[in-house]
Amino acid sequence: MRITTAAMARNLLRRLDTNNKRILEFQDQLSSGKAVSKPSDDPVAATKAFRLRTTISETARYKANLQEAMDWLTATEEALSKMVDVLQEAREMAVEASTSTLPAGSLDAIAAKIDQFQEHLVTLANSDHGGRFLFAGQNTLTSPFTAAGPVGVLDTGALMREISRGEMMKINITGEFLAGPNGILNILPDLAAKVRAGDSDAVSAMISTVEDGIDKVLSLESETGAKINRIQMSIDQMTESEVSLTKLLSETEDADMAKLIVDLSREEATYQAALAVGARLIQPTLVDFLR
């Protein structure tokens, strides 16, 4: 096959061009840090990266949901715990008042203290978290209780949160345990009335009612505590998940820097060699040697 001058020059240019194209690719990958910057670089990896990104975004949101739920539940737990404290003290008062040897003046003092406790309970029943009332069901912007009882019809709707895909959690305790015929808020006024009346047998009988109330609140408190534990575990799981998903995304998308730098050096050396060889070969023709 005849090799012409033009053919040699053209070949040299084509090889150099191929070299340059590869160097440019490496340069792109090194400066962006990504091996897959557009879908055509590697359609399969790009599809995987797409899905991973969505999952990472979802995981972050679920984590935020969990954190927010935890805050709400913690506030609820605190309010319930304080209610228990108040009821415990009321029980002490009831015990004291049930002894029949007290003068009328002390009974009045005790009744007054019990009234104070009731006021405190109402305040606790109206606890709020960031301006939203904990025990008001879905009527979160309206204070649910007054000293006289619930405001209007007490709402018992649930506040639901999605804590992972398809998994819901109810995060509120509704106010039935406070209102209603057997509600906590109805115990102390009744007790105070009986103390004032000096009916020590009736007061004795009420001690167990107060204890029942304490138990009811305690069980709600532990239910809330259990939810908090569950949420903490979920948060830890989500955090781990985030880390491994991010790692997976990096493996799919990111460029292997060390390998790239080695490849680039090798390619540069090849380019230099091609240049040197080309320079040697395309210059001399017969014209140089003829007289």
Place this chain on the structure above:
Amino acid sequence: MGSGFMGLEIGKRALMAQQGALDVIGHNVANVNTPGYSRQEAVLTPTEPSLTAAGYIGTGVAVTDIRRIRDAFIDLQVRTEMKKLGQYDMISTALEEVEVILNEPSDSGIRTALDQFWSSLQELNANPESDAVRKTVRERAVTLCVAITHTYRQLSDLQWDTDASIRAKVTEINTYASQIAELNSQITKAIAAGDHPNDLMDRRDLLLDKLSRIVDIRVTEDVAGWSRVTIGGVPLVEVQGASEIAVQQLPSGYAQIVWANSGLPVNLSSGEMMGHFEVRDNLVEQLKADLNALASSIISEVNAQHALGFDYHGQPGGAFFQGTDATNIAVDDAILNDVALIAASSTGLVGSGGNALAMAQLKQKLTMQSDPAMPPNATWDDFLRGIMARVGVDSEHATKMAENEESLITEIENRRQSVSGVSLDEEMTNMIRYQHAYAAAARLITTADEMLEVLINRTGITGR
């Protein structure tokens, strides 16, 4: 036996022949870098011998032909591959641009906008009373709409750019065709007169190569020197001259190409022009249709769910999105003005975020289908991912095909160079040969001259 003058004549003929050959070499050397040039060769043939008593005696040499070294088969191969290269090159370039428009995988494409909208709805479920959170939902929704409409518009722009390129290429084709027709008549006249229009034929072949990249042409050449060019069976250039291709405006505003004299559409099967049509009418059009399907699904699903809920004041929800598809999807004006109208509640009470949660859960709902006849089997995420994957695969394919064609054409070009290319070494060597022959011919003339001088001036002179 010839006279002494025969020697002079032979010498003269030799001189002129070697001179002619040297001129051809000079022409080759001068055109070593000219694109499309095929090397030429002077064909030296002995002149008619004369019959003498001793038999035939040669009478010298003459340049009888200046041959153009070119392989027509290689030309045919080049044109066959050129049109494929043209097509894949165009498609590959356009798809690269589409990938940039789609901007995936990244944190700033439609997927991210969708994810963030969903995330804001989750937050609304947790804080339906909050004005700040409602405003966030509104902003994220606006971002989503803008992402969709912007992408759609950029795809439309790409189509219009392609359309403009189609119109420009029509002018190019017509220019080439008329130039080829002009060369045709010049070449055939020269051939009829017995000349060798080698350089004109080179120019014509170069034009044919350029034309073959744009459209799929068939070229037939006949003995008289006519090159007939057809596209899809219809003649573009023939003996009578060149036909023209014209642009016909479709109702959509896009260009369609037709034959100017008959109005019939041009039948394309390959080439850059075909690549343009493929991009404009198939690839990008399909993408736009997909975006429209996505947008209208988002609009109808979200609006349907929104209507089932209650807003901040306990009123039933109205429309969340307005518009019909990717051209005009936008957040409803009422909600833009007053975020309290976002129907987050599922019970009418302000603390409920149940409807916002239901709207967020649309992300996992199977709302799209690949086949309209089948039930939905994909979420919006799946659908977007499918679009991106398809574009990626198509783009990769087109790029690889274009690269393959490039390699193939380089191989064929190398072979063409091997046959028709000028090698300076070769020309120099030949130059030496002819130069020696010229010197020897000059010697011949000198010798014949001396012989004649002896004959004329010194023969038959006696006793001086």
